[in-house]
Amino acid sequence: MDIRKDLRNVLDKYGYDAIYIRRDKRFRCECYSERSGGQSRTDCPNCFGTGFVTNIEKVRTRRTISSVPESLVRARKNFEIGNLSAKAYVYYLEHDINPKEGDLLIEAEWKNGVPLSILEKNVISIADPQRGNKGRTEFYQIYSYFEPVRESDQNAISYN
Numbered sequence: 001m002d003i004r005k006d007l008r009n010v011l012d013k014y015g016y017d018a019i020y021i022r023r024d025k026r027f028r029c030e031c032y033s034e035r036s037g038g039q040s041r042t043d044c045p046n047c048f049g050t051g052f053v054t055n056i057e058k059v060r061t062r063r064t065i066s067s068v069p070e071s072l073v074r075a076r077k078n079f080e081i082g083n084l085s086a087k088a089y090v091y092y093l094e095h096d097i098n099p100k101e102g103d104l105l106i107e108a109e110w111k112n113g114v115p116l117s118i119l120e121k122n123v124i125s126i127a128d129p130q131r132g133n134k135g136r137t138e139f140y141q142i143y144s145y146f147e148p149v150r151e152s153d154q155n156a157i158s159y160n
């Protein structure tokens with residue numbers, strides 16, 4: 001049994017493209033200022049409000065409605081609770097994506113493989129590696145919460 005292959009087959013049939021926004025935590029975005037108390041601009045056109053230099057990747061995924069109690073999601077994330085929505089999704093990502101908490105998963109409208117606009121912005125609250133018998137990561141289960149999509153985010157996907 002090869003779980004990686006199984007997931008690949010599932011994504012072939014039922015998956016779709018999404019945008020993975022990976023933060024490079026070595027580099028702060030230029031909107032981030034120590035002087036302003038370490039706040040990044042939520043309307044930054046470069047970093048999707050994350051405060052870090054970001055890389056945009058196209059990933060294949062599939063999602064289901066989250067059944068995890070919100071208290072768990074809340075307990076395990078280091079973010080303000082303000083933006084947390086009652087509705088949340090679990091995403092499935094292949095083993096080589098290596099997702100991290102605080103990165104973003106974006107649902108987009110596509111044209112010819114290029115993202116036209118952002119439909120939904122999800123912040124990863126838990127990136128849970130699902131391991132096989134020998135401890136190998138077979139795939140990732142991602143818990144996320146919504147953040148409002150801003151005009152600046154739309155700019156960021158075309159800017160980057």
Ligand SMILES: [Zn+2]
Pocket residue numbers: 029030031032040041044045046047048049050051052
């Ligand atoms: Zn920024």
